[in-house]
Amino acid sequence: MIEPQVRGAAVQPEISEGRSVQPDRGWTSLRINGPLTASTAAELRETLRRHAQAGGARLLLDLRCVSAIDLYGVAALVFGLRTIEAQRGGMRLVMNDLVARALKKSETLCAFSTCRDQ
Amino acid sequence: MNVLEIEPRLLEAPPRPGPALSGEGVVIARTHHVTLRTLARDDLGHLSTWADDPFLEQMVGSELLHSYRHVYRKDPSFYEACLYDPTQMVLIIMANRGWTNPVGLVRLFNIHLLEGYAFLETMVTERRALRKGFGVQAGKLISAYGMDVLGLRRIEAKVYEYNLLSQNALKRHGFRQEGVLRKAGFQAGHYWDVIVFGLLKEELEAQRQKERFTYATGDAELGDESA
Numbered sequence: 001m002i003e004p005q006v007r008g009a010a011v012q013p014e015i016s017e018g019r020s021v022q023p024d025r026g027w028t029s030l031r032i033n034g035p036l037t038a039s040t041a042a043e044l045r046e047t048l049r050r051h052a053q054a055g056g057a058r059l060l061l062d063l064r065c066v067s068a069i070d071l072y073g074v075a076a077l078v079f080g081l082r083t084i085e086a087q088r089g090g091m092r093l094v095m096n097d098l099v100a101r102a103l104k105k106s107e108t109l110c111a112f113s114t115c116r117d118q
Numbered sequence: 119m120n121v122l123e124i125e126p127r128l129l130e131a132p133p134r135p136g137p138a139l140s141g142e143g144v145v146i147a148r149t150h151h152v153t154l155r156t157l158a159r160d161d162l163g164h165l166s167t168w169a170d171d172p173f174l175e176q177m178v179g180s181e182l183l184h185s186y187r188h189v190y191r192k193d194p195s196f197y198e199a200c201l202y203d204p205t206q207m208v209l210i211i212m213a214n215r216g217w218t219n220p221v222g223l224v225r226l227f228n229i230h231l232l233e234g235y236a237f238l239e240t241m242v243t244e245r246r247a248l249r250k251g252f253g254v255q256a257g258k259l260i261s262a263y264g265m266d267v268l269g270l271r272r273i274e275a276k277v278y279e280y281n282l283l284s285q286n287a288l289k290r291h292g293f294r295q296e297g298v299l300r301k302a303g304f305q306a307g308h309y310w311d312v313i314v315f316g317l318l319k320e321e322l323e324a325q326r327q328k329e330r331f332t333y334a335t336g337d338a339e340l341g342d343e344s345a
Contacts, residue, residue: 037202038144038156042336071229074204075268078231082269106204108231 031062036073036099044073048080048091057089060115064094069102078108146209147263149333150340152255154209154224154263157200161210164220166192168243176305177281178241182208182225205229207264211256213247221247224256226264226273234271236264240287254287259333261291261322267335271319278303279311292325293317 028051036044051057061077063069077093084091094115095103103109143155168174169187182200190196200208206227210220222242229236238261242253264270275293277284289295293315301309325331334340 038146068202069204070202071204071207071268075231079267079269102202102204106229106231111232 027058027060029060029062031065033065033067035068036063036066036076037068037070038072041072041076045076045079048076049083052080052083052087052089055087055089057084057087057091059084059089059091061091061093063099064096066096066099069099071106074102074106074108077103078111081111143210145336146207147259147333147335148214148340149255149259149331151214152221152252152259153212153214154256154259155212157197157208157210159194159197161220162192162194162197164210164243165196165223168223168241171243173245174241174243177278177284178239179278179303179305180239180241182223182227182239183241207260209256209260211242211252213250213252217244217247219244221252222256224253224260226260226268226270229264229268229270231268234269236268236270236273238273238275240275240284248283253284254290257287257291258325258331261317262326262331262333263335265319265322273317273322275315275317277313277315278305279313285313285315288315291317292321294321 030047030051032044034040048059051059059080061080066073081091090113092113092115093099100109103112143158143161145153145155147154165183165186169183169192174180174183186192186196190199200206206225206229208223208225211222211224213221221244222240224238224240226236226238238257240253240257242248261273264273273293274296275288276299277288279298285295294317295313296316297314299312299314302312303310332341
């Protein structure tokens with residue numbers, strides 16, 4: 001289900017939420033398509049865990065194509081952030097309005113470094 | 119930049135067979151005694167019945183049911199509002215042996231993922247299922263899931279002073295009484311004290327070890343039967 005795939009520069013990070021983000025070499029982008037909900041969040045959680053285990057992972061999560069998100073999806077993102085940062089890595093998000101609203105409502109948006117969609 | 123792609127399974131693949139899906143609801147966690155699954159569209163009928171039940175109103179005074187009845191006026195949009203609310207998990211309690219209909223509802227609400235706390239509400243809605251331990255099991259299960267998966271470190275519950283059944287259930291579950299909100303509840307024309315209970319992660323861990331409480335998430339295998 002997780003297909004390593006080289007893509008063009010689909011994400012153009014910008015300054016957002018007060019923190020400057022300039023992902024360049026060494027950053028890995030994970031694009032998530034479809035629902036990020038109770039049915040699917042465990043898969044993302046496991047993927048983030050694997051990346052974190054490597055230590056020092058730097059992940060840019062591309063959530064622009066997420067079609068639905070619930071508590072389980074938000075919790076998976078928080079879990080990923082905590083796990084990766086505990087292993088001296090970093091995680092940033094680029095997201096659509098749907099995801100942004102869910103993170104705001106759950107009061108978790110402030111924990112993430114975010115990139116603006118271009 | 120390295121680029122990988124994830125496509126969550128349900129986007130293109132058909133639903134997985136087995137216990138992960140129950141009707142429309144997704145199985146979140148289960149023990150040998152109870153299964154907790156997400157709300158399904160068909161559950162709106164149950165919610166409607168429960169929202170009109172004066173016994174539940176008196177004993178639980180659920181804000182969820184109150185909202186369904188009075189704010190949403192039993193509109194079906196309540197289903198999606200619950201499902202996609204990132205501050206609560208509303209789960210239907212299914213008893214595993216000999217029960218076909220839901221026996222109740224359990225939810226964590228006002229979930230604060232960053233701070234690690236949430237509030238618990240448990241309702242056993244089927245009268246025949248009262249005093250059979252389903253509420254305690256469901257409370258333990260959602261608490262364990264909340265602490266293991268959501269990263270919670272504290273869960274709080276409130277109970278009317280006259281609801282001794284729920285107070286005893288919370289104590290059996292490992293909750294400790296933390297205080298009294300004097301005359302904070304209003305039922306049947308009277309003001310009643312509301313008892314506040316709390317459970318910390320380390321207390322739940324100790325309880326789980328003592329009772330050898332185990333559970334499985336989703337469609338994972340369950341271990342040997344214990345608590």
